[in-house]
Amino acid sequence: MGAYVARRFLLLPLVAFGVTVLIFALLQLVSPEQRAALFVTDVKQLAQLSNVIRKYGLDQPVYVQYGMWLQELAHGDLGWSQTARMPTSEAIAAFFPATLELTIYIFVPVVLIGVWLGTQAAVHKDRFVDHFSRLFAISLRGMPSFVWGLILLMVFYGWLNWFPPGRLSLEADLFTKSPQFHSYTHLLTVDALLNGQGWIFVDAIKHIAGPALTLVLVEMALLVRITRSSMLEVLRQDYVRTGRAKGLAEPVVINRHARRNALIPIITLSSLLFVGLLGGVVLAETIFNFPGIGKWGAEAAVQLDIPGVTGFAIFVAGLTVLGNLAADVLYAAIDPRIRLG
């Protein structure tokens, strides 16, 4: 297993190289002038268009531009992200903790409730809870997340004023930037507790609640459906019948014997979900003005912020490799028949 993990890690630079070459190649499809539009945003700067192209080497052949980028990389620099207003590596470091925190608050309830509800639906097939979960899944999954986001924002911020957008309120933000507050993890809820500041914790939770709720509702639906079908499959197996026949308690049959075997597709889906969330919960972050990495990545892509997009893509590619690796390791842990090697 160790060798397997190491091999996967060795893949990372290769993946990063592939991704960056792909991005630079794709960028050649848009003209230098279009790429210069990142720096020339106002009509007043139009006369300077050709100077900007020359300054940033935007009309150079692709290998020269890639070479320039590699040179910066050699200096430990992923380039200047014009959309983030900071170097790309700093941007990743600045935006990622917010998304990671949000992802955790989405992922945990999605998996816990989703698997529970899916199991219940399978066990009580064609009963109320099954119908309810199906209706729930179809209606939530059927509506785009930005519609949900806007509705939740309207209700929970516009009407109730419970879950405001942003990451912290004004006072809390000022306090966390003051010397009295130490950042240990950059996850605000965790740091708040480590600093013994309950009110910051509450404030941060209130800000996470909006985007988290939006995505929990949408993402859970899929997991409920997958868990249900996977469980139904397993519940028909002989060993489940055997378990019941030999007089095992129903919870033991369901939780220990059936569900464990139904977990493989759930793990696959969960790992994809986790990586997907980390890589960009763009719409929820944008609607709730949550300063995460997805919002930045999308903005960088739209504005052709080349260093920004490239850095973001490398980062997400890395996450995906790691996510898949985690799923593989989990398979082996859950199913002894699977051997990594």
Added chain:
Amino acid sequence: MNLQRRLAVVLILVLGVTLATFTGVVQGQAVKNPDTFVYQSAGDVETLDPAWEYDTTSSATILWNIYETLIFFRGGRTDLYDPMLASEVPNLQNGGVSADGKTFTFKIRQGVKFHDGTPMTADDVKYSLLRIMLTDRDAGPSWLLLAPILGFDVQSTRDDKGNLIPDIFDRANRAIQVQGNTVVITLTKPYAGFLSILATWSPVVSQKFVAANGGWDGQKATMPKYNNLPKPDQMTLFDKANGTGPFKLERWDRGTKTVTLIRNDDYWRTPAKLRRIVLQNVEEFGPRRLALQNGDADMISLGGLVNLPAVQGLPGVRVVDDLPQLGNSPALFMTYNIDPEGNTDIGSAKLDGNGIPPNFFSDIHVRRAFAYLVDRQAFIDQAYRGKGRVANGPIPFGMLGYAPRGKWFEVSKDKAIAEFKEAWGGQVWDKGFKFTLSFNTGNVARQTLTQMVKEAVEGLNPKFKIDTRGITWSTYLQQQAKRRLPMFALGWAADYPDPDNFTTPFMHSTGTFSGPQGYKNPEVDRLIEAAGKEPDPKKREEAYLKLQELAYQDVPTIYLRYSVGTLVLRSWVKGWYNNPMFAEGYEYAYRFSKGQ
């Protein structure tokens, strides 16, 4: 009680609570954060460095909150000034302006301190002006001082190949002299709009502070190192500030795109009433509107008139519209010599009914015909909810040279037909034409315009055909710069409140618009250059009226609308007023306070 029933009860309870809270929230809000002003904008600050910034959000943030200029606009006027860091506004009477209009003498105010407590001196003023001129990044604001001081042929510190002009430091250094407590600026040629430039483009920074933080020390030898830097954060004042203004920079949090300013208690005038200014970037209009409704934001950017109805009638919210602005936006330009190379926009590139020749618009009858077809008021009504003034020339309403009764083409199908029949010796009418009219996707106003032009033109003759097409903003700019768009719609807002800042880009043969458009009239060029130098406002006005007359006669461009502003703020914000040069609304937060 079974599960269904229990669920129903819970649902009803939740609904009840929701409605009860909703009705309770709206009425009688107390002032939130009474000593903090929160502005939410769709844009974000690009840099805090006055020598780099050339966008409205950055500019509004630092000017006149952190940094101050030598002179400042008097109230809502753009043609009268009050002294700010100069102790009086130079003019002919007080000897501050020489009789030949070339020399400007500024007495520098004494006793003004930078935020770090060091005194502001005449040397700082000179340094600040030189710094803006000589750091000169591509597509930056440096030309705004270079051109009037060193002559309008000097738009940059570099030649066409991008090499630094060898004597540029010496020339700038000679033009600006410190004599005791005064700064004397000598222009190569007189320029009547110079004071109006300085009212915006003379923010004073601390030379010591910049040098101590690794920036340019003001010396000739080190200057090239700081010229045209590639990355904004290489400029010292990118994220640091040490000005003289009523607010100090507390923090620029780029992670949340928030700038926080805090009151300068050692300000040279009475300190500001507000303790803190918070400028947040919230891209979506929905959250901005809710923040305004909940009192979390005191002022928001509207982000397009399409959002106007969503803020009208909100309790506790004030919507101020029809605010005078100095903008000509948009105007519809016709390209005299379209680049035909692989250009599908002009079809066959011939006058055969399936395209237009590259010089289609060089025929004045074609241009006049189009001008007769565009209903400017209908366009303003449809695209801007009626907000804006009908335009009839390059110089906007409220500026010297604006022609209130300037001639323009009335809407007339018959006259358009008559012009088309004369165009290209009658061939246009007989054979017809076809071309593509583009707009940048997402710009509903320009999309409306292209649609209106298409309908008006195609309604005249079944052989006339215009395709409309949405392209991205970057493609639009690229195509325009390369003379590939047969017609294009773009707008202009004043860099400084002088008619020259409009006649040059719109009409001079080297102008931002007229250049690529291919419009060249020697008489126009001569008038623009003469009017720029003329110190007598009466004579200037005559020249500008003549220029507007020529804009009508030559009609290279169809003027449509002079822009107006709309501001949305909580009614508890006091002390706000408009100046046509303010783009965002919080430029002069010094006067602001909050109270019922």
